Amino acid sequence: MTTLAVSPLLSESVGDFTKPSIEYFDLSPLLIIIGVALAGVIVEAFVPRRLRYVVQTLVAVVGTIAALVMTVFVALGLEPRGDNAGFGAIAAEGAIAVDGPTVFLWGTILVLTLISVFLFAERHLEGGVTAFAGQAAALPGTEAEREASTKGLEHTEVFPLMMFAVAGMLLFPASNDLITMFVALEILSLPLYLLCGLARRRRLLSQEAALKYFMLGAFSSGFFLYGIALVYGYAGSMNLGDIAEAVSGTIGADPLLLGGIGLLAVGLLFKVGAAPFHAWTPDVYQGAPTAVTAFMAACTKVAAFGALLRLFYVGFGAARWDWTPMIWVVAILTMATGCVLALTQSDIKRMLAYSSIAHAGFILTGFVGLNAVATPGTAELTSLQAVLFYLVTYGFMTIGAFAVVTVVRDSSGEATHLSRWSGLGKESPFVAGVFAFFLLGMAGIPLTSGFTGKWAVFTSAWQGGAWPLVVVAALLSAVAAFFYIRVIVLMYFSDPVGEGPTVVMPSVLTTIVIAVGFAATVALGVVPGPVLDLAAHAGQFVR
Amino acid sequence: MTSSSASLFPRLAEEGGHAVPVIHQVPADGVFALLWVIIALPALGAAIILLGGGNRTKGFAHLLGCATVLGSFAISLVSFFALLGRDETDRSVGQFLWTWVDAGSFRADMALLYDPLSALFLLLITGVGSLIHLYSIGYMEHDERRARFFGYLNLFVAAMLMLVLSDNYLGVFLGWEGVGLASYLLIGFWQHKPSAAVAAKKAFVVNRVGDIGMALGTMLVFATFGTVAFAPVSEVAGEAPTATMTALGLLFLLAACGKSAQVPLQSWLLDAMEGPTPVSALIHAATMVTAGVYLVVRSNFIYDYTEVAQTAVVVVGTVTLLWGAIIGCAKDDIKKALAGSTMSQIGYMMLAAGLGPYGYAFAIFHLLTHGFFKANMFLGAGSVMHAMNDDVDMRHYGALQKAVPVTFLTFAMGYLAIIGFPGFSGFWSKDKIIEASFGESTLVGLCALVGAGITAFYMTRVMLMTFFGQKRWEEGVHPHESPKIMTVPLIVLAALSVLGGLLLFGDFVTDWLTPAVGAVAHHELAFAPWVFSLIVTVVVAVGVTIAWLTVGRNEVPRTAPQNVSFVTRAARADLYGDALNEELLMRPGDRFVTGLVGFDDKGVDGVVNGTGTAFAGMSGTFRKLQTGYVRSYALSVLSGAVLVVVALLAVNLT
Amino acid sequence: MTAVQVVFVLLSLVAVVSALLVVTTPHLVHSALWLVVTLGAIAGVFLVLAAEFVAWVQVLIYVGAVVVLLLFALMLTRAPTGPQPDLTVRRWAPAAFVALLVAVLLGATLVAGFQDVRLDLDQAVVGSAEVTGETVFRRWVLPFEVLSVLLLAALVGAIVLSRLRSEDGDD
Secondary structure, three states: OOEHHHOHHHOOOOOOOOOOOOOOOOOHHHHHHHHHHHHHHHHHHHOOHHHHHHHHHHHHHHHHHHHHHHHHHHHHOOOEEOOOOEEEEEEOOOOEEEEHHHHHHHHHHHHHHHHHHHHHHOOOOOOOOOOEOOOOOOOOOOHHHHHHHHOOOOOOOHHHHHHHHHHHHHHHHHEOEHHHHHHHHHHHHHHHHHHHOOEOOOHHHHHHHHHHHHHHHHHHHHHHHHHHHHHHHHHOOOEHHHHHHHHHHOOOOOHHHHHHHHHHHHHHHHHHOOOOOOOHHHHHHHHOOHHHHHHHHHHHHHHHHHHHHHHHHHHOHHHHHHHHHHHHHHHHHHHHHHHHHHOOOOEHHHHHHHHHHHHHHHHHHHHOOOOOOOOOOOOOOOHHHHHHHHHHHHHHHHHHHHHHHHHEEEOOEEOOEHHHHOOHHHHOHHHHHHHHHHHHHHHOOOOOHHHHHHHHHHHHHHHOOOHHHHHHHHHHHHHHHHHHHHHHHHHHHOOOOOOOOEEOOOOHHHHHHHHHHHHHHHHHHHOOHHHHHHHHHOOEOOO | OOOOHHHHOHHHHOOOOOOOOOOOOEEOOHHHHHHHHHHHHHHHHHHHHHHHOOOOOOOOHHHHHHHHHHHHHHHHHHHHHHHHOOOHHHOOEEEEEEEEEEEOOEEEEEEEEEOHHHHHHHHHHHHHHHHHHHHHHHHOOOOOOHHHHHHHHHHHHHHHHHHHHEOEHHHHHHHHHHHHHHHHHHHOOOOOOHHHHHHHHHHHHHHHHHHHHHHHHHHHHHHHHOOOEHHHHHHHHHHOOHHHHHHHHHHHHHHHHHHOOOOOOOHHHHHHHHOOHHHHHHHHHHOHHHHHHHHHHHOHHHHOOOHHHHHHHHHHHHHHHHHHHHHHHHOOEHHHHHHHHHHHHHHHHHHHHHOHHHOHHHHHHHHHHHHHHHHHHHHHHHHHHHHOOOOOEHHHOOOOOOOOHHHHHHHHHHHHHHHOOOOOHHHHHHHHHHHHHHHHOHHHHHHHHHHHHHHHHHHHHHHHHHHOOOOOOOOOOOOOOOOHHHHHHHHHHHHHHHHHHHHHHHHHHHHHHHHHHOOOOOOOOOOOHHHHHHHHHHHHHHHHHHHHHHHHOOOOOOOOOOOOOHHHHHHHOHHHHHHHHHHHHHHHHHHHHHHHHHHHHHHHHHHHHHHHHOOOOHHHHHHHHHHHHHHHHHHHHHHHHHHHHHHHHHHHHO | OOHHHHHHHHHHHHHHHHHHHHHHOOEHHHHHHHHHHHHHHHHHHHHHOOOHHHHHHHHHHHHHHHHHHHHHHHHHOOOOOOEOHHHOOOOHHHHHHHHHHHHHHHHHHHHHHHOOOEOOOOOOOOOOHHHHHHHHHOOOHHHHHHHHHHHHHHHHHHHHHHOOOOOOOOO
């Protein structure tokens, strides 16, 4: 390197401008979602208020379904590429890799989004309005707030905001260079920060959550950016493929690279809620409106793990032995933190938050597993497939569980304190039964999707030689069973405290969400074959 | 333990002539095509009853529950005779159902294996299961939630059948968790009793510890052999390194300890008696608790290659058989006394299974006879409780032989069988185990022999306190015989308890099991077998006599005396099993969690807990708390980042 | 030393000295104004390095928008305009330490990453508006366009959080 002119950042030659090639078909799911978000903004501006809720919901649902359909078409059109058993192509001038894993993750995120939209649109539980603040600008406890609630105001902006976040989530695991990845990270985060602060009830808690999430999120973004800078300094490129080449061409370790890996990892591990970067999770999950929590817990984790996988397998794949010990430590810490601290939680949402931390740890276990490059169809169970599968199972269970949380209520809104859940089995055997099933799924009891998911990640980790990690994970998953069972015991074997909780009959929307979550948890436990197959056929990342 | 094993058990070192059986499956045709129905019937019953809801199925749930299990029993019986008609080499029938998990080489099928071993288990589970279902119709008649009870029972039967029919470890694991869940639901069936809820939770948790062994073992099997199915593993088992086999053996032993209530995971079984008595009979005596023995015997192709694990199994079995027997001596609760006895008898089976080819067949034989006589006695105990207004304290019984004659007679058959009265089923099965264990080592043999004596003592004590002596009934108790629906199963089981020994006639059971577990090996013994039988009988007689002298001749106080020996006190407290668990496991765990939580509360969680509880005046304190704590979160992120980077650099740049 | 180098050093000095003044002056408003000087000097440095586009962006956004925003914030929050002796003396040591640490870290990164890179000023085209424009609209077109989505989302969010609806409620 002698002159800056070779820098790929600004490497285009001066002269006639050629139009960038954008593969509109390959990118159509992403573009549709962005379009839906923009349409939502326009609806907000021009449609009369009383119609907005219906129109926004329709736009979001139809748009998500359209994106899902296009995802299927994109998936069917993927071509084999390169010699590493991957499908797909690099699109948008190298910014995006539309490959098997990308399409799989897109599909997962879009399906989860679709049912989350239903949760967002639920109006029955709050007596005719959504669970979001009627007037976010009104200070809690003021006259303006009371006025807003008596007039039945509601923020329909949540739908476009959600779609903005989804756009970021779609872009995140697909991004093929670090700049795109960072932009995606910000796009998915910013609307979530906002959504977290929009709860109708317990607004101070909600705003506190939003502020915490925002500040810590910005803080971790800083780490991510600095990591990008270090890696750019090392590789001279932002492109993951180029970085991979630089990494495999290096002999010995380079502090610049290692520092970059570490800092990028911090940014991503923060988003997935891995210890010791998990501190925000319980507070935010508890404070945010439950619909947002469900959406965030499921979709963000899927997207962030997708990005983590791509970055580490594609970009730093050759430096695998350098970062694997670090992931081991983080995985153990994460599982331990999640499982142990969940034991003493007294709030159901916090408990689920810690449970989600524990799940992040289990996924990380799979992450360090076997990473064989194999031919599609006959592939080993690679980490990639195991993790992809686990993410699907986790997403459905989580949204389902949080959906149940929204229907257990008392006079002050959702009854999230665990003591309010005692005796629920007598009050409403059906809801309690469904929730118990989700808990059993999370605990990993066979014939639920949780078992097959755990089995998949543990096996891939074991095959990859990480058996001590698997032993620790198995031990901790036994500990985890404690707190899930604790809730079941509480629901079935304890007497109600005071008047006890009441289960409010939700509208058909939430019912669908719970039903879908339940069905997926059963189906993926009994016949996980098709989805595992699909994950296996997704092949490797391309670069 | 392992280092001294060579001198303690010389037999294990010189093994070699025995051929470890390899499973060759033949496709399922004819009646065997119906194998899956055996599981599907009770599963369907459970689904209909549980999903249909208690009220809608109230009218027919008990009939449906019995019908499904009886149907399974019929198919099992037909299949058994069909298998009997086959050549010895064709007696392993495999039925492929569907591919459960398939991702490249990671493949697990939902497939069934019907061989002599599973055939016997099927008969036991569906046969005894049917009887207990019938009995429950009467026993649970006045229970509001009888429909649900039958739903759970069916669920249990389905899971247990899955466990013994699966052709791979993953399927076994599925059944394993399924029976655990059903057992949990049934122990806690009487939700209104807090003790039941606690017992259920304890059973679940202790079992999870065992399940870790099962899960890790299954994974290790897969990692070693690339498959989890029994047949391919049994083919190549000899080529795997011994260390791996030892690890596998120990992991499966851990699993077996959890499920079969063996020391050190024994503590849950006594508490599990909180469940309805038919549950105790079916799950916690006849079937589920023997799953551990099944696992060890089924994995014979693993244990045959690892002396260390075999030795461990022997040690666990020996310790448990004494442990359970001692506990059985001190319990006044009739069900708990029987539970102690169950532990002890399963200890015998484990001991036999640990002897390898010398004992596999006898372990299964004892398992079958025990299934008969213990189910018989539990149901008898249930019948007695039925008569005594659900009182379980034997000190409130006495002189019941006139009041409940059928129960008394059937119970007596079970009693004679368990103590090993010559001619009864238990005599044949236990005798063989004691004989084989003397071949293993004199120490183990003596322990087994002493255990037989103690068994005779505590069972005689139960017998005397319940049916003989003075009336010590509570006020207003009018014992009466149970209805026919309860006594008929008792009579059938009593007959089986008496006649179960016939299975050994002409070495039927050992020959039958040969394809699955290998031929029985025989030790050179110091005495002829009949001498052993004589010795055992004498020891049993001594036990009975002591019981007669201490319990039978004296007045039994209505409340348990407190000024008793240390041994009695220890036995009453389950030999301090719980205290030990608590001291060694729970306390440090609690402290650890409390510490962590304290840290989390003070350092991290304070804000939310504070705001959550104190809504009033929140806005004032809100901002103050806010700044401080985001800062501390950020600090944790920062230190985490520093940790990550430093660790990366330190690992890679040294 | 060529003329360019002399200018570079001078501009750097101005940037460093004014940056120090930003954090040491007791006047809040002065601090903001010194920031203008710092940022302007840095824009000059960019210009000297032939990065004309970045230089103008620096002037437009940082000097123009950011500092103005800062001043507005000072005015709207009615922050004291007079000198505040306690503004800069508390905890200066740890702050200085952190600043030094960051400087060392960034410096080390730059040196480690670009130590053998030399810029040929005569033929340098990397920083021109033309090259930047071409790259942004070709190689980086997707992230660039998507960033506008981010801004829109932020805008929507700002409206949601701050705007009280009118009384009749039919906006």
